[in-house]
Amino acid sequence: MRWLSPLEPNNRHQGVRTERFDGVGNWLLEMTEFREWRYNEGGADKAVLFCSGNPGVGKTYLRQMAGSLKKLNAADSPY
């Protein structure tokens, strides 16, 4: 099937889902807007749900912050 496209979206999906942590985004699945998009049999005008967001808080940022807090704490420690 490679002749159809060189992109391999399933590989990326596996990568993303192993990095996903429990509970993230569950609020979206509960939203009325999401449920209407998901379950309603609306026509073409109801086809699209667009989630807009900035990169915001990435893994790297959080890891760096946790790392620097640990260093700070170690420096404070009398041991």
Next chain:
Amino acid sequence: MLLTARISSLVIDSLCDRAQDDDIAVAGLYCDFLSQQDQTTTNIMGALLKQLVNRGGIPDHLREAFQKAKKEFGGRAPRLTDLMGMLKILIASLPRVFICIDALDECLPKYVPEILESLRDIVQESPRTRIFLTGRPHVREDVQRYFSAAVVIPISPNRGDIRNYVEMRLDRDSEPEAMSNDLRVDIVRVILEKISNV
């Protein structure tokens, strides 16, 4: 990795979990700055087609049409019009198709209108198709140009998401001996405070 990618993977998984019961087919794709050259409209539509064909349950006559098309293309890659023709026939033959594209804004800007136009073609032909898109706020205008009634949901990390994430990272910390309960509580508290100030 962006928060939206995690949200997209959650949506894709929640759809796939119910695919058999709900009689739906799901195709999902993550765009990425690092693969911009490969993310042409043709390759994206080809990837969706590939996923939907792989789901199985494809009528024999369609499978034959694909084999025939493959021979016709010979060594060359299929053109967008060829792919769109096949994709539209395939989607029309399936009960209900969900297409998810993450980080639309990470495609080269020259492809974004063409991708949206192709999606609109699909929806016009098969109005029950549902499309889930994510992207930075600036692509909203592009999306609404092609889908004026698109529902827009702003995504930002909420405190619960962040707390869960930080707790998970702390659980997997490579130096557990350097961690104490007090430190753990401090890390979570300070990160949540910092983020509320952003």
